Amino acid sequence: MADDNTPTDCSLLVVVVDTNPNQRYIIEDPKVLTNCLDAVIAFSNSHLMQKAKNQLAVIGCHFHKSEYLYPSPGKPLDVRQIDGQYELFTLVEKTIKMRLVNLIKSQPQEDKPGESLLAGALAMALCYISRVRRQLSPGLTMSSRILIVTGSSDTAAQYINYMNVFFTAQKQQVLIDVCSLDKHLSLLQQGCDITGGLYLKVPSLEGLLQYLLWVFLPEASERSKLVLPGGGRVDYRAACFCHREPLSIGYVCSLCLSVAVVTRSHEESTRDHGYCFVAETSSTVFKIGGPLATKPKKKKMKI
Amino acid sequence: MADDEVDPKEYRWETGYEKTWEAIKEDEAGLVEGLVAEFAQKAARKAAAPRRGPVRLGMMRHLLLAIDCSEAMNCQDIKPTRFLCTLKLLERFIEEFFDQNPLSQLGLVLLKNKRAEKLTDMCGNVRKHIKAVQGLTNMNLTGEPSLQNALEYAGRVLKPLPGHASRELLVLFASLTTCDPGDINTNIQALKTDGIRCSVIGLAAEVRICKKLCQDTGGEYGVILDDVHYRSLLLECTAPPPRARALDAGLIKMGFPHCAPLSAQPDNNADPPITQCMCHLEEGEGVGTEGHLCPQCRTKYCSLPAQCRTCGLTLASAPHLARSYHHLFPVDPYEEVPNEGQAQYCFGCLRLFNDLDKEPPFLCHQPPDPFPHQMCNVIHECPFPFISKHQQMFLRSDFWPGGVVFLHFIRLHRCGRCREHYCWQCAGLVSSTLHVCPGCAARPHLYQRLPDTS
Ligand SMILES: [Zn+2]
Ligand SMILES: [Zn+2]
Ligand SMILES: [Zn+2]
Ligand SMILES: [Zn+2]
Ligand SMILES: [Zn+2]
Numbered sequence: 001m002a003d004d005n006t007p008t009d010c011s012l013l014v015v016v017v018d019t020n021p022n023q024r025y026i027i028e029d030p031k032v033l034t035n036c037l038d039a040v041i042a043f044s045n046s047h048l049m050q051k052a053k054n055q056l057a058v059i060g061c062h063f064h065k066s067e068y069l070y071p072s073p074g075k076p077l078d079v080r081q082i083d084g085q086y087e088l089f090t091l092v093e094k095t096i097k098m099r100l101v102n103l104i105k106s107q108p109q110e111d112k113p114g115e116s117l118l119a120g121a122l123a124m125a126l127c128y129i130s131r132v133r134r135q136l137s138p139g140l141t142m143s144s145r146i147l148i149v150t151g152s153s154d155t156a157a158q159y160i161n162y163m164n165v166f167f168t169a170q171k172q173q174v175l176i177d178v179c180s181l182d183k184h185l186s187l188l189q190q191g192c193d194i195t196g197g198l199y200l201k202v203p204s205l206e207g208l209l210q211y212l213l214w215v216f217l218p219e220a221s222e223r224s225k226l227v228l229p230g231g232g233r234v235d236y237r238a239a240c241f242c243h244r245e246p247l248s249i250g251y252v253c254s255l256c257l258s259v260a261v262v263t264r265s266h267e268e269s270t271r272d273h274g275y276c277f278v279a280e281t282s283s284t285v286f287k288i289g290g291p292l293a294t295k296p297k298k299k300k301m302k303i
Numbered sequence: 304m305a306d307d308e309v310d311p312k313e314y315r316w317e318t319g320y321e322k323t324w325e326a327i328k329e330d331e332a333g334l335v336e337g338l339v340a341e342f343a344q345k346a347a348r349k350a351a352a353p354r355r356g357p358v359r360l361g362m363m364r365h366l367l368l369a370i371d372c373s374e375a376m377n378c379q380d381i382k383p384t385r386f387l388c389t390l391k392l393l394e395r396f397i398e399e400f401f402d403q404n405p406l407s408q409l410g411l412v413l414l415k416n417k418r419a420e421k422l423t424d425m426c427g428n429v430r431k432h433i434k435a436v437q438g439l440t441n442m443n444l445t446g447e448p449s450l451q452n453a454l455e456y457a458g459r460v461l462k463p464l465p466g467h468a469s470r471e472l473l474v475l476f477a478s479l480t481t482c483d484p485g486d487i488n489t490n491i492q493a494l495k496t497d498g499i500r501c502s503v504i505g506l507a508a509e510v511r512i513c514k515k516l517c518q519d520t521g522g523e524y525g526v527i528l529d530d531v532h533y534r535s536l537l538l539e540c541t542a543p544p545p546r547a548r549a550l551d552a553g554l555i556k557m558g559f560p561h562c563a564p565l566s567a568q569p570d571n572n573a574d575p576p577i578t579q580c581m582c583h584l585e586e587g588e589g590v591g592t593e594g595h596l597c598p599q600c601r602t603k604y605c606s607l608p609a610q611c612r613t614c615g616l617t618l619a620s621a622p623h624l625a626r627s628y629h630h631l632f633p634v635d636p637y638e639e640v641p642n643e644g645q646a647q648y649c650f651g652c653l654r655l656f657n658d659l660d661k662e663p664p665f666l667c668h669q670p671p672d673p674f675p676h677q678m679c680n681v682i683h684e685c686p687f688p689f690i691s692k693h694q695q696m697f698l699r700s701d702f703w704p705g706g707v708v709f710l711h712f713i714r715l716h717r718c719g720r721c722r723e724h725y726c727w728q729c730a731g732l733v734s735s736t737l738h739v740c741p742g743c744a745a746r747p748h749l750y751q752r753l754p755d756t757s
Contacts, residue, residue, distance in 0.1 A: 066745040073648040074655065111747070120745025123737055127651030127729045134728065157751060160632055163625035164738045170430075171398070171736060194622060236620035237559040248598035249616075252557045252624065 007221045008141040010053035012132050014125040015040055018150035019100060020063045022113040024182050025151050025205060032205060036181070039209040040149055041096055044070075045089045046217055053140070057128050058096055059121045060103050061150075063113040066121040067103050068128075069096045116152040118188070119161035122176070126168055144174045145197065147216050151181035154188055166191040177216050181205060186235045193234045196220070200229050363608070363617070364407035364543065365425060365464050366400070366471045367457050368393075372415035372439075373448040375477040375507065381530040385477050385506050386444055388530055390436055392537050397432045399541040405627040406608045406619055411435060412456055414448035414474075417482045419456040425464075427608055427623065448476070450512065451483035454490040454501070462497050470499045471522070473540055476513060477506035487512060495520050500544060504536050558616040560595035560607065595620075629738035637716035637730045646715065651729035651741050656715065718742055720749050 017040055025032050040058070048054050058070040072095050107113075129144045136142055146169070154162075169176055175197040178188045184201055192199040202211045215228055237248055370393075376386035400409060409432055410425035423435045453474060461470040472494070481487070494501060494516075502522035503513040509526050517524035523540075527533040594603040600614040608619040648655050716730035717723070721742035725733070733740055743749040 061745070064747060066741075068653055071653065073653045114747045117745045117747065117750050119739065120741055120743070120750060123733075123739045123741035123744050124651055126737060127649075127725075127732060127741060128653065130732055131652035131654055131728065158744075160625070160628050161739050161744045161750060163622065164629055166622075167626060168732075168737045190622065236622065247559065249556065249558050252555050 008143040008219070010051050010055065010140065010142050011047075011219050012055040012057075012129060012142055012144045013044070013047045014057045014059065014128060014144075014146045015044055016059045016061055016066075016118060016121045016125060016146060016148045016150075017069070018116045018118065018148070018152055019060045019103065020113055020116040020152055022063065023116075023151035036149065036205065036208060037096070037100070039212060041093050042209055043212040043217065044096075045092055046213060048088060048092070050217070050219075055132060055142075056092065057125070058092075059124055060100055061116050061118055061121040062103050062107060063116060064107050064111065065103075066117065066124060067099065068124070069099045069103070071095065072099060115155055115157070116150060117158065118148060118150060118152070118154075119158045119165050122146060122148070122165040122169075123161070126165065126172065126174065129174055130172065143220055144172075145177060145220065146174060147177045147179065147212075148188065149179045149181065149212075150185070150188075151183075153183045154185045156187070159187065162187055162191060166194045169195045175220055179208075179212065179216060181208070189234055190236060198223070198228060363610070364404045364469045364471060365410075365461060366407065366469075366473060367410045367412060367425070367460055369412045369414055369419070369453045369457070369472065369474040370422075371448050371475055371477045371506070372413045372442060372444055373478045374445055375448075375479070376444045378477065378507075381506075381527075381533065386442075387440070388533065389475060389506075390439055392530075392534055393436045394433050395534075396537050396541060397429060397436065399538055401427070401429050402627055402630075403541045404543060405623050406617070408608070410460060412453065413439075414450075414453050414476075415442075415444075416446040417449045417452065419449070419452040421456075425460060426606060428606075447480060447482040448478050449483055450474070450476070450481035450516075451485065451487040451490055454487065454494060454516075457499060457501070458490065458493055458497065461499050469544055470497070471544065472499060472501040474501070474503045474513070475506065475537075476503050476510065479507055479510060481510075481512065491516050491519050502540060504533070504540075506533070556616060558598045558611070558618045559621060560598060560604075560618055632738075634733055634738055634740050634743075635719055636734060637718050637725060639714045640717050640724075642715050646724035649726040649729055650723035651725050651733070654726050654728075656724070656726070721746055 017037065019033065021027070021030075025036075044056050044058060048056055056070065057068060060067055060069045070092055076091060076095070125146045129146075133142065133144070166176065169191070174195065176188075176191045176195045177197040178185060178192050178199045180188070180199075180201040182201075185199075189199045191197070198215060200211065200215050202208060218226055218228075370389065372386070376384065376389070378385050381388045397409065401407065406427070408425045408427050409423075411422040411432060413420045413422050422439075423432055426432075454472070457472040461472065464470055491501075499520060500522045501516050501520040503517055503524050505513060505524070505526035507526070509524075514524050516522070525536045527536060594605050595607055595609075595618065596603050597611040597614060597616055597618055599616050600611065602611055602613045604611075604618060608617070608623055610617050642656055646656060714727065716725045716727060718725070718740050721740060723740075723742035729741075
């Protein structure tokens with residue numbers, strides 16, 4: 001459970017791997033994806049090794065869709081034991097690699113890769129987690145968490161999907177951990193903060209496996225005893241619905257609370273299009289007022 | 304499918320249920336099951352029809368919730384006891400309250416042993432309230448409550464709050480008596496003068512003084528009939544009160560404090576100055592470097608949402624607003640389709656479909672004993688929260704051996720946009736909690752539900 005420190009009998013980890021070919025590090029050197037994937041596989045197997053009943057799922061997030069890389073739906077692959085390697089590890093590795101190849105092959109050739117739609121993969125992960133919880137044998141306790149490994153940047157276009165996913169994870173006490181391979185991800189960092197997970201931007205890709213093992217392998221119940229990278233300050237500014245930029249002063253529609261207008265520079269244009277972008281009353285032209293009437297009416301506020 | 308038209312004039316309890324029982328006839332084999340199932344599915348589909356209409360959310364409500372913790376709460380007329388049932392419902396209430404009233408604050412107070420005892424401070428932290436409620440399970444319930452002390456406390460807490468927002472008290476009252484130190488009418492008068500709206504939900508029978516309190520202060524008074532009725536009375540209180548709803552639609556200027564204080568800007572490594580926050584000015588606490596600064600006047604507050612005492616700006620953080628966005632962008636309900644082998648597994652959770660194949664409707668629930676009669680003939684939501692409501696229905700005892708049951712149907716659920724298939728449990732999760740279709744949210748041409756403003 002996210003906010004108490006009692007150890008659980010087992011733990012479920014869902015790893016979301018961003019496989020989008022337009023991540024900067026893949027464009028620079030496509031082979032790096034294989035290295036990252038190997039690190040994720042090694043990390044996943046370490047998770048399975050921690051406790052006998054630990055469970056794992058891996059979701060690949062490509063630009064055209066997201067898919068489970070492990071477990072495979074239906075019959076598991078037939079793997080023979082190789083050089084004394086634990087069969088399950090071979091199965092995990094083989095399944096992930098085979099299904100990733102299929103996922104990449106299914107990408108539409110004519111479309112240019114867009115942004116990675118991680119919110120969809122997170123929603124899948126939450127469905128999976130609630131199913132595993134339902135099927136848990138009675139008396140067994142299980143903690144659940146999601147780890148996102150991505151080199152994409154986050155844009156406010158997925159803002160609502162992200163927030164819905166974060167609040168669901170918070171309600172269901174699922175931790176969201178984020179390992180960023182490239183840029184600072186302020187939206188995903190909010191998700192970590194809301195759900196109590198960890199956020200880390202790795203300084204270099206070479207040491208990825210070490211970072212994963214040191215920072216993200218310990219379960220929630222063990223983390224309080226370790227010195228882990230601090231969350232840092234989280235930027236909770238709202239994003240404007242029209243320009244999707246974070247702002248510190250904005251106008252909010254009093255019916256639906258959409259942040260309709262944002263920065264000072266937009267103010268004039270907002271006066272012109274002074275209507276709510278969202279509410280069904282969008283035909284109503286709003287008067288732009290100050291804050292809700294305060295008791296002592298001081299000088300008329302300059303907005 | 305032909306059952307889509309809904310007559311708005313018909314109340315739920317008037318919907319042709321009687322008529323539909325007539326429609327149930329034995330089939331050739333003498334079984335009613337199949338027909339019952341078909342009819343139940345129609346009813347279920349009707350229940351799934353989403354509420355449409357403009358969303359109106361409440362902002363900046365201040366609600367104090369007083370919970371009776373007297374001996375009367377031990378009573379087992381609702382299961383397992385009045386108190387435990389209340390705690391269970393409260394968890395749901397708190398979540399729903401903050402969903403509908405994203406910038407609001409809630410405070411909890413316990414009425415035990417003639418005293419009013421604070422459980423949580425007025426704040427907007429959902430988890431904190433829920434945790435506090437969960438911690439009450441093993442509390443000793445003794446003595447009599449004092450309604451007057453509750454009103455006294457409410458006046459003390461709610462009076463200093465800014466006047467532009469609603470100030471409300473909700474009392475869950477099980478006792479039939481109150482043990483008051485003085486004349487309660489003075490308190491009622493004071494609350495009325497301060498514009499504090501008081502509502503009471505009675506768990507036993509109507510109490511005159513509660514009714515008077517609600518009437519005088521403009522609140523609602525209700526007495527529960529059973530646990531289902533209790534739940535609906537309680538959840539009704541999450542909707543913004545009429546006065547808050549009557550506020551003009553408009554754009555409100557709002558500040559979103561950036562956590563980093565001024566001095567923590569890049570190229571300045573000095574420690575942030577130690578400042579005093581405005582919310583604890585009187586108590587002399589709240590001195591430190593952490594806090595949220597009003598982006599307009601730089602006054603510091605230690606928790607959000609708040610209203611700036613210096614410049615009047617409403618301060619919030621983006622997640623406060625975002626909690627309610629799912630009202631604006633609801634997921635289109637999935638359609639139920641028979642399992643004809645069109646999909647092998649659930650897109651959300653990978654559960655294979657073939658093992659659900661052709662399972663008959665199953666019983667979810669033993670009938671409550673004794674069976675509350677006012678529930679006859681009414682489609683009810685199953686009290687078991689792990690199943691979404693449109694998959695449940697209540698059957699009258701005459702038609703099912705063993706009395707009242709909830710029937711659950713297993714069919715596939717298909718998203719009309721991304722065409723992926725889901726199991727009923729994932730469909731329930733998506734519609735009740737997640738509000739994101741996993742298939743749509745991962746598709747470049749479907750993931751955005753923002754209005755097109757380009
Ligand atoms: Zn804008
Ligand atoms: Zn609006
Ligand atoms: Zn201010
Ligand atoms: Zn499912
Ligand atoms: Zn969909």
